[in-house]
Amino acid sequence: MDINLLSWLSTSLSPLSRLALPGAVAAGVAVGIASHAAAADSAATMKAVRIHDYGDASKLVFEDAPKPSPAKGEMLVKVQAAGVNPVDWKIRSGLFRGGLDFTMPATLGFDIAGEVAEVGEGVKKFEKGDKVFAYLALNRGGGYAEYAIVKENEAAAMPKELDFVKAAATPLTALTAWQCLFDVAKLDKGQTALVHAGAGGVGHFAVQLAKWKGAKVIATASAGNIEFVKSLGADEVVDYKSVRFEDVVKDVDVVLDTVGDDTTNRSAAVLRRGGILVSIAGDPDPAKFAERGVRVATHLVEPNGEQLARIAKLIESGGVKPHVSQQLPLKDAAKAHQQSESGRTRGKIVLVVG
Numbered sequence: 489m490d491i492n493l494l495s496w497l498s499t500s501l502s503p504l505s506r507l508a509l510p511g512a513v514a515a516g517v518a519v520g521i522a523s524h525a526a527a528a529d530s531a532a533t534m535k536a537v538r539i540h541d542y543g544d545a546s547k548l549v550f551e552d553a554p555k556p557s558p559a560k561g562e563m564l565v566k567v568q569a570a571g572v573n574p575v576d577w578k579i580r581s582g583l584f585r586g587g588l589d590f591t592m593p594a595t596l597g598f599d600i601a602g603e604v605a606e607v608g609e610g611v612k613k614f615e616k617g618d619k620v621f622a623y624l625a626l627n628r629g630g631g632y633a634e635y636a637i638v639k640e641n642e643a644a645a646m647p648k649e650l651d652f653v654k655a656a657a658t659p660l661t662a663l664t665a666w667q668c669l670f671d672v673a674k675l676d677k678g679q680t681a682l683v684h685a686g687a688g689g690v691g692h693f694a695v696q697l698a699k700w701k702g703a704k705v706i707a708t709a710s711a712g713n714i715e716f717v718k719s720l721g722a723d724e725v726v727d728y729k730s731v732r733f734e735d736v737v738k739d740v741d742v743v744l745d746t747v748g749d750d751t752t753n754r755s756a757a758v759l760r761r762g763g764i765l766v767s768i769a770g771d772p773d774p775a776k777f778a779e780r781g782v783r784v785a786t787h788l789v790e791p792n793g794e795q796l797a798r799i800a801k802l803i804e805s806g807g808v809k810p811h812v813s814q815q816l817p818l819k820d821a822a823k824a825h826q827q828s829e830s831g832r833t834r835g836k837i838v839l840v841v842g
C-alpha cells in the first residue's frame with residue numbers, strides 16, 4: 489500500500505469518495521495506470537463499453553475497441569458476463585481522479601466470467617476453453633468487453649454448474665467479504681459478527697461466509713430485505729431505518745462495515761473489548777475505537793485466485809450462493825450504473841456480454 493497515495497486519499501478526496509474505498513485505490517497504485525493491455529493486432533476489434541472522459545452514466549459508450557492480447561502470465565478471456573460494483577461508477581464519475589487515473593478511453597469492469605480464448609507465455613494452471621471467473625485488479629479493469637485480459641493469479645476455475653452470470657456476480661464482493669472476515673478480523677467459530685448492509689453485494693456474501701465459519705451472524709437491512717437476509721443464514725436482522733443498531737446489538741467480536749458515514753464510528757459501541765471493526769467504506773476515527781478498547785482496520789480487496797478457488801468449492805458444496813437481482817445486456821451498462829448508484833441493490837447486478 490502506498491503511503492503517499494493513502495495520505496492523498498485522506499486529504500484530497502471529497503467525503504463521498506472517501507466513503508468509497510478506504511485506503512483505497514490503494515493497491516492501485518501509485519503509478520500511471522493503463523486502461524488496456526496493448527492490442528497485438530490493431531485491426532482486431534471487439535465490442536466494449538468504454539468511457540472517454542469522467543462524468544455521469546451517459547459517458548459509458550458501447551463501441552468498437554481494440555482486442556487485447558495476453559502478455560506473459562496473462563490470459564485472454566472471452567467474457568460471457570461482467571459483474572457491476574459500486575467502484576465502477578465511482579471511478580467513472582471521477583471520484584478517484586488524481587489517485588487512480590485511467591488512460592482514456594478506458595474500459596471499466598473488474599468482475600468477469602468467461603472462457604479462456606488464449607494463454608500467454610508461462611500460464612500453467614489454465615488452458616484454452618477453460619471456464620474461469622476473476623476479479624481484475626483495480627488499476628486495470630477491462631471487464632465490460634467481449635474479451636478481457638486476466639492474470640493467471642487472479643483467476644479460478646468457475647464453480648461447476650454455476651452459470652456465467654452468477655459466476656460474474658461473485659469475485660470482487662466475495663473476496664472482499666472473505667479477506668475482511670477471515671484475513672483481517674480472523675473471525676472464528678462461536679464468535680458473533682455484525683454485517684452492515686447484509687443485503688448488498690459484499691454483505692450478502694459476508695452473511696453466508698460468516699455463517700459457514702460457524703459464527704452467530706447479525707446483519708442490518710431495511711424492512712424489505714429482512715426476509716432475504718434471513719434466508720442467507722443471518723440469525724438476527726436489524727431494520728436500521730427503524731432502530732438504532734447500537735441500541736440493540738452488543739458485545740460482538742467482529743463488525744464488517746460496508747456502509748461508511750456515521751455507521752462506521754457508531755459501530756464502536758457494539759463491539760466487545762478486544763473486538764474489531766473492519767471498514768471497506770468508511771473513514772474510522774481511531775480515537776473513538778481506542779477509547780472503548782476495540783480495534784479498527786480498513787481493507788482494500790486484492791485479487792486472489794487461490795482464495796477465489798476456495799470460494800468456488802464452497803459454492804459447489806452449497807455453502808454460499810451468489811444472488812443476482814438484475815441482469816442487463818452489456819450495451820445497457822449505463823442503466824446498470826444508475827441502479828448501482830441508487831444504493832438499493834439487493835445482491836448483484838450483472839452485464840451479459842456473450
Ligand SMILES: NC(=O)c1ccc[n+]([C@@H]2O[C@H](COP(=O)([O-])OP(=O)(O)OC[C@H]3O[C@@H](n4cnc5c(N)ncnc54)[C@H](OP(=O)(O)O)[C@@H]3O)[C@@H](O)[C@H]2O)c1
Pocket residue numbers: 507508509510573574575660661664684685686687688689690691708709710711712713728746747751767768769787788789828831832833834835
Ligand atoms: N474497500 C474495498 O475493498 C471495497 C470492496 C467492495 C466494496 N467496497 C465499497 O463498499 C460499499 C458497499 O459495497 P456493495 O457492493 O456491498 O454495495 P451495494 O451492493 O451497492 O450495497 C447496496 C445495499 O446497501 C444497503 N444499505 C444501504 N444503506 C444502508 C445502511 N445505512 N445500513 C444498512 N444497509 C444499507 C441496501 O440495503 P437496503 O435497501 O435494505 O437499505 C442495499 O442492499 C461501497 O461503498 C463499495 O464501493 C469497498
